[in-house]
């Protein structure tokens with residue numbers, strides 16, 4: 106048996122004692138992410154690059170400790186929670202933008218760099234990095250790669266996997282290897298594509314090569330104001346099926362609008378039932394007619410008003426409210442539980458009604474703020490954890506909402522990942538054979554059960570039954586495992 | 588399908604879709620059996636117009652799919668060589684795009700979900716039917732471009748697009764360099780051309796060939812000068828060059844934008860009968876007819892040189908089509924990348940006995 110003392114000595118020898126945390130008061134910052142579950146690691150280590158990461162991985166493998174990679178901890182599926190304790194490998198010391206190449210339109214960044222920093226560095230060259238999660242001020246590129254993160258502007262431009270050309274990774278068995286590179290479409294298996302979205306279960310990303318795009322020539326941002334979520338949902342369908350693909354279509358309901366307006370003063374109509382934030386970009390000749398068509402679609406579905414942002418400042422304000430909306434929900438209640446189901450766009454109206462029915466049956470309050478153009482819902486249940494029994498009800502309602510999405514032909518998660526939170530529900534979508542088939546990729550990368558364990562696929566033994574998740578399972582009923 | 592695979596016994600199975608890419612890659616190692624996967628995997632397409640998705644049996648050709656989608660004003664902007672007769676399963680397995688690749692993505696970028704027949708006879712799926720989804724490992728990306736070596740694709744769910752009216756245009760350019768510069772200026776001006784290729788046929792001046800919305804034409808002409816409507820057939824040439832009946836030899840190369848000019852210039856020196864440059868994806872394809880093709884030794888030497896020059900940035904040069912006599916001497920894929928060890932392990936995890944396409948893929952996988 107290895108003692109914790111031996112582990113700490115080994116980690117310190119690799120990364121320096123100053124870059125290893127082990128005191129209880131230091132570790133508690135690393136026991137959670139943006140979700141509800143918690144688990145304390147034995148140690149947190151901050152390596153400075155691939156070599157140190159590889160050494161840490163090999164040490165932990167040799168000593169038999171579990172490993173959990175961690176970026177900024179903004180994840181919403183428990184991915185960075187060290188489910189079997191062990192060692193957290195944090196990327197906070199690897200946060201440089203190594204290169205921005207305006208000719209090849211690529212940037213090379215370290216995994217701990219916050220998403221926003223990349224876009225700021227690219228802006229100097231008239232370029233930007235497309236995936237823009239609402240958490241972009243904090244979340245890291247490494248975390249984005251691990252979750253295949255999306256964002257409001259992913260409707261037209263695609264998600265992380267569409268913008269990452271190559272990654273340097275340390276595999277779960279401690280080998281340093283490049284997957285992809287600086288060019289597109291190299292022959293051979295697309296291991297890059299297989300790694301992106303693997304939620305930190307195959308290895309640690311240590312460098313990322315991303316594609317940058319030219320900043321759009323011009324932008325039109327519309328704010329459609331509606332009496333109800335239903336009217337706004339109908340509009341989304343109308344816009345998409347009329348042949349337009351806006352740069353973004355975001356929905357906010359009344360609860361969200363009021364919280365965002367109170368917290369952020371962004372000029373939202375606080376009495377509206379819902380708003381749609383619709384954006385087009387490109388050359389003025391093309392986008393003006395698109396904006397006119399979208400405006401007409403809003404009115405046709407019953408919009409009471411459609412505002413057009415007059416200038417960049419007003420546009421910024423409208424987006425500030427959208428991107429800060431989830432944080433602003435803190436004004437309503439101390440806790441929130443955010444879901445991430447996706448439904449076919451044609452089912453938006455029905456599913457939103459289903460969500461409403463579920464939360465009211467559980468006596469809960471929900472705020473809706475989401476990527477409507479993709480059908481990617483974010484029902485956000487707001488609650489107070491201190492009220493006994495509430496958390497169980499919240500999780501149970503959450504499980505039912507996911508079931509409704511799946512039953513509508515949708516999926517469990519559009520961008521937040523399966524993690525520790527939804528892995529029990531995977532059998533709703535995939536057979537046992539499908540899941541076993543997916544699991545084989547772990548062995549390919551050398552993960553034999555100790556690399557970010559208990560995530561993504563239904564967990565085996567040794568994952569410590571979590572009381573919270575069990576409540577959700579019970580609520581989802583006996584067919585949960587079919 | 589299962590029965591077809593079983594019937595092959597110990598032979599390695601070479602699945603055939605639309606038979607447009609049978610020459611791709613190395614010859615199978617050892618005895619093999621062709622399997623008519625395309626014919627076995629036909630069926631009805633489920634097109635959901637409002638959702639912009641379609642579930643397509645793998646044996647449906649892109650031509651058939653286009654007709655179904657067009658009836659409802661939509662399309663799949665994926666245009667590999669010989670698109671009409673290629674089956675969607677084959678297109679995903681080979682992973683080749685066409686002129687629209689820079690704007691709309693590679694075949695893998697259209698895939699929302701996929702079902703695959705594994706070598707041991709199990710049908711397995713990944714992904715789903717919605718346009719945004721991170722539920723589970725993205726095995727679709729591993730299957731796409733794997734040339735069937737990990738499994739035979741039986742069904743594909745794709746994202747489709749509204750058909751936007753656009754016009755096909757061209758203008759002559761003085762040189763490849765000028766063409767490259769124009770494409771860059773158009774891109775930077777945010778005029779979103781659906782494609783913009785440079786086409787050079789031997790003995791003719793190169794031309795810039797593009798497709799854009801009608802409303803964008805004045806903005807384009809401000810950059811290019813007067814544009815001509817494209818002669819029918821020119822677009823198909825950009826798409827199919829290298830795969831036409833009289834192309835005896837063809838290669839594709841990919842590099843970074845900054846090195847593209849040098850790469851294209853090196854290729855011009857080899858006097859291909861047709862050269863297509865796709866600047867926004869760093870791509871060049873060169874094709875030779877019987878009259879212009881170099882011999883195996885010349886071609887092999889040139890390939891080595893090109894591969895050496897692109898290796899530094901992780902580029903690649905693939906010999907897509909070669910006369911039978913070249914095959915013994917020339918490796919179709921070029922040297923495998925540093926991640927080849929993982930590629931081998933992947934193959935072992937899904938097809939340990941090499942039942943599918945043994946030897947045809949990169950590094951002899």
Ligand SMILES: Cc1cc2nc3c(=O)[nH]c(=O)nc-3n(C[C@H](O)[C@H](O)[C@H](O)COP(=O)(O)OP(=O)(O)OC[C@H]3O[C@@H](n4cnc5c(N)ncnc54)[C@H](O)[C@@H]3O)c2cc1C
Pocket residue numbers: 138139173174175176177178179180181183184185196216217237238239240243244245246247248249250251252253254255256257304305306308309310311431432520521557
């Ligand atoms: C208010 C709010 C809004 C959000 N909005 C969006 C949104 O619009 N779109 C969206 O997609 N997400 C959104 N998220 C979710 C979250 O921000 C993303 O999933 C983000 O990508 C996580 O990045 P992180 O650095 O915080 O990763 P963490 O939470 O630290 O980790 C997430 C996962 O990535 C793994 N990981 C982290 N770094 C690495 C690495 N270098 N190598 C390997 N694995 C690694 C971890 O093990 C874990 O499994 C939001 C979250 C919040 C709190």
